[in-house]
Amino acid sequence: MARLSRDAILNAKDITQEEVEVKEWQGSVLVEALSGKKRSKIMDSCMNDKGKMDTNKLYPALIVAGCVEPEFKPADAEALNDKNSGALETICKKIMKLSGINEDDVEDAKKN
Numbered sequence: 001m002a003r004l005s006r007d008a009i010l011n012a013k014d015i016t017q018e019e020v021e022v023k024e025w026q027g028s029v030l031v032e033a034l035s036g037k038k039r040s041k042i043m044d045s046c047m048n049d050k051g052k053m054d055t056n057k058l059y060p061a062l063i064v065a066g067c068v069e070p071e072f073k074p075a076d077a078e079a080l081n082d083k084n085s086g087a088l089e090t091i092c093k094k095i096m097k098l099s100g101i102n103e104d105d106v107e108d109a110k111k112n
């Protein structure tokens with residue numbers, strides 16, 4: 001395997017997209033990997049004042065940031081939280097997988 005150059009890394013098209021079937025909604029959505037900047041912003045914004053992960057914020061934030069089609073806005077967060085938790089879980093797990101977010105990391109953040 002060849003060693004990458006700075007330019008090769010900075011020019012790499014590495015934000016992958018994937019179609020996700022959501023059986024609860026009888027259709028699919030298009031999601032994409034989060035950039036490092038988006039990931040950090042979400043993780044930081046979803047911590048409560050005690051330093052624990054606020055799960056009421058996390059899944060809507062992931063969907064707003066990672067769902068390409070349909071596109072959601074931050075104002076949709078509350079409405080998304082009212083949707084089927086299995087559907088939200090399906091979408092968020094795919095966004096996390098594409099973004100390199102380990103579910104154990106999220107669980108640890110909830111506890112700490």
